[in-house]
Amino acid sequence: MGENIPLRKRENYHWFVVGTVCIGAFMAALDASIINVAMPTMSQGFSVGMDKVEWVSIAYLLTLTSLLTLLGSLSDRLGRKFFYTIGFGIFGLGSGLCGIAGAIPILIAARVLQAIGAAMLQANSVAIITSAVPPTSRGKAIGIQGSAQAIGLSIGPTVGGLMIANFSWRFIFYVNIPVAIAGTVIAAFILPRDKPNPHSSRFDYWGAIFLTPALILLVLIFKDGYKVGWLSPMILLEFLATAMFLVLFVIREKKCQSPMISLSLFKIKAFTSGNISGLLSYSLMFGIIFLMPFYLDWILKLPPFYVGLILTVVSVSMFIMSPISGAIADRIGTRILTSAGMIVASMGAGVLIFLGRRTSVFIDLAGLIMVGVGMGLFTPPNNSSVMGSAPPEHVGVAGGILNMSRSLGMSMGVAIAGTLYNSDFHSFHLIKHTLVRARILAFHLGFEGMAAMGIIAALICIFVYSRTKPNKLSPDQYVSFH
Structure with a gap:
């Protein structure tokens, strides 16, 4: 060797x-x-x-x-x-x-x-x-x-x-x-061993310098806005800084010969709507996955091993459903599957809203399985539609944007879920409820927020999404978004 x-x-x-x-x-x-x-x-x-x-x-x-x-x-x-x-x-x-x-x-x-x-x-x-x-x-x-x-x-x-x-x-x-x-x-x-290629197309470093703080500030806004107030000086300052960095980023991308992100891609309806709904879908899933261990530990008092087993059903359900959804999407297109996926995932989050101190663990499992099935229905056709809508010369960039929106959605989901829980827990606990009851109500509002994201994503899929079937991708194109 x-x-x-x-x-x-x-x-x-x-x-x-x-x-x-x-x-x-x-x-x-x-x-x-x-x-x-x-x-x-x-x-x-x-x-x-x-x-x-x-x-x-x-x-x-x-x-x-x-x-x-x-x-x-x-x-x-x-x-x-x-x-x-x-x-x-x-x-x-x-x-x-x-x-x-x-x-x-x-x-x-x-x-x-x-x-x-x-x-x-x-x-x-x-x-x-x-x-x-x-x-x-x-x-x-x-x-x-x-x-x-x-x-x-x-x-x-x-x-x-x-x-x-x-x-x-x-x-x-x-x-x-x-x-x-x-x-x-x-x-x-x-x-x-691959040879370094110093003459490869130059990376848009200024674009990265402008975009990175904008993404970080965006997450901070969603994390802190609900807690300190959307019109508080801190949040307004973060909004202003985010807007400034985004404006600088757009100006840079329009002038750069090798831009980090080709802004022309966002003129494609399927590309833009697919990335937005993808961001929301991963916010929903990661927000729920973040909150559930605390609920299972603090409210149901389950040991860590059982907490792990229960959380496993999300990824297993998604893993089972994804290839089925991908195969069906090749025949019927993306709108029905992506819409159905987000509706099912939102319903799963809705089931979790009814969790309580004496709720059967099977209700927890049912809600989480629905989230996993919904994500499995949604993700393959959505990825295929986004990548298939991009011109061949921009497939690599499109894959990078898709990965970025997915990762940003994960960050936002955790931030928003944590903010909803913490803000409402303190409100409920200080006003009129016991510790356990305040926690349960705060968890409910966290799950409601995640369900709302899924509903918005479903509406995008139903009313904005492209009605056409995704273009067939070559293996070179396909790998870009995995």
């Missing part, structure tokens, strides 16, 4: 490359789903409220969102193997620092470092497979990578529950270290 042997001379060698990429895909997906189970335990361990511990998730997602496009461009110029291998190491280092963190600010900072490593992995996984795997096998290779991600997402909550029940929450980070070490070594020996 000497890495100096040209890849084209190695029989089936590309499958070793796919396997190496799958290690990173599995590890990142596992970490993304394992963290939510530990949130209540970390909150108790650090003696902080939900409003502080939610930054463990938000900081990670915002860092990932901000760096994906930048690291993808740098990898094109400096070499994908280098960044992918280093990404394993940084992710492992960040995981170790998360595990030994003695205070919540240190944990949040370590999560930022962990997200930098995850961004290096995610920004390069598809590109490595695309360049290493022959076109005839590329779809299969991407399917294998997707399966690795699905397995990581599916088992993450259960593994997290087992770790917390038998050891401590710190082991949900320690478990990444041996995988990261193995991934670093395997990537160094297995991945094909």
Whole structure:
């Protein structure tokens, strides 16, 4: 397996490359789903409220969102193997620092470092497979990578529950270290050596400088606006700063020869509506996944292992429904499936509004399964429609925008869900309710907010979405949004 042997001379060698990429895909997906189970335990361990511990998730997602496009461009110029291998190491280092963190600010900072490593992995996984795997096998290779991600997402909550029940929450980070070490070594020996291309199209650094603070401020607005008031000086200042950065970004993109985002794409109705509804859908799902562990722990007093098992049904339901939805979408188009998906997901969030102290756990499961089924119905046809609506020369950029909107939606979902809960909990508790009753009512309002996002997304799908079937995508186009 000497890495100096040209890849084209190695029989089936590309499958070793796919396997190496799958290690990173599995590890990142596992970490993304394992963290939510530990949130209540970390909150108790650090003696902080939900409003502080939610930054463990938000900081990670915002860092990932901000760096994906930048690291993808740098990898094109400096070499994908280098960044992918280093990404394993940084992710492992960040995981170790998360595990030994003695205070919540240190944990949040370590999560930022962990997200930098995850961004290096995610920004390069598809590109490595695309360049290493022959076109005839590329779809299969991407399917294998997707399966690795699905397995990581599916088992993450259960593994997290087992770790917390038998050891401590710190082991949900320690478990990444041996995988990261193995991934670093395997990537160094297995991945094909690619030549740096310093003459690759220049990255729009000014665009990134203007867009990144705008995204961060946008999340802060949704996080703090409900709590301090939408017309408070702080929120108005954040609105003003966000608008300023967005205006500077638009001016820059119009003048730049190689823009970070092609603004002409947003003139395409299917592209714009698909990205907005996609953002809202992931806000709904991640907001619910963030709130549910606290409800199951604080209200139902379930042990972490059972919390993990219950959360698993979301990703499993989505995993089962996604290929079915994708196959049907090829025949009937996207509008019906995306609309139905968001309606089902909203109904699932609506079921959770009726949860109480003595509610059967089967009602919890029913609501979460509906959310997973709805997301499974919605996501494949929505992704296909967005990517199929983009001109061939802009497919790569379109995939980056789709990933960015999805990650931003995750961040916003956690921020909004946490804000709705915290603001209303304090109001209910101070005015007239016991601790448990105040928490239940606050959870209800959090779930109502997530249901409202799904309803808005459903309305977009019904009244704005393109009526046409999505264009057929080639394997090269298809991989851009996975």
